[in-house]
Amino acid sequence: MTTHGEGSLKKVFRDNQLKATPQRLDVLKLLMTCSEHLDAEEIYQRLLKKKKNVSRATIYRTLEVLVEHDFVRKLDFGDGRMRYEQNQSPDEHHDHMVCQVCGKVIEFYNPKIEDLQELVAQKHDFVMLSHTMHIYGLCSECAEGQ
Amino acid sequence: MTTHGEGSLKKVFRDNQLKATPQRLDVLKLLMTCSEHLDAEEIYQRLLKKKKNVSRATIYRTLEVLVEHDFVRKLDFGDGRMRYEQNQSPDEHHDHMVCQVCGKVIEFYNPKIEDLQELVAQKHDFVMLSHTMHIYGLCSECAEGQ
């Protein structure tokens, strides 16, 4: 949970030969101070509310750049649009549980599953570069109300 | 690996109050005799080649019906289109490994992972209704050629 000053954020871009534009800084700052899993439109709307006008095209382009450089993870929960979350550190991986009623997202990390995934891949002479694991169902609150 | 006669396929639809139209039978027969993971366009093209002209709209509608009734599984490998595969039996689940170079799909089933997924869900008071697990990387052939 490091606090990110303005300069620190600019460094993120400049260290990668990218211009530190106000639009990029706005998008990155929003994601760094948000624990939710936002889609592009939600990012656009939240910035609007803060009088930060960034075009949708630029939001998509910035997200692409941030994903390429591993500052952001792009997630597909199967509802037709991609979601984005900060990627605190490249080694801090987690998977997701998504409630099909209220949309709540629960994050989890299970080292045993991670190890087994690697084993399964090896068994098939497959080089695992990434994986996705999504559990869909009902969160405790939504299961309660039947 | 049961062989499916024409009558057997018609039964699939009629048992569910659905008309056994030639278009639906064509789509179902193709999927039942195919071990690949086809998208809607590929299904359309393969039927065309066999002089079975089924409109794209009907293919989508038929797939929707087949998925609803658990004869077919709809898969999302994250490349922007859905893929479909026969669902031999409702209890015979498997997950997928996808080569990011050649697109090859390897199917696998790991009971330990399945059990752990259930445990993780329970730990969060989450009712798991389904899950997806995709391993992305390089198949043995593509890893070989560097």
Add this chain to the structure above:
DNA sequence: CCTCCAAATGATAATGCGTCTCAATTAACT
């Protein structure tokens, strides 16, 4: 500061998968 230019932006057109509409057709029951 001032200049310069490749990189970035915004507006909007284009793409692509998938769904919807609606008139015409047809499966299946009597």
Add this chain to the structure above:
DNA sequence: AGTTAATTGAGACGCATTATCATTTGGAGG
């Protein structure tokens, strides 16, 4: 065979995302 509600085909439409291109701008160099 006649009836009718379900299904089909053709094309319009929706929506998230990407591409285009004229305009703007970050930041290096002077």
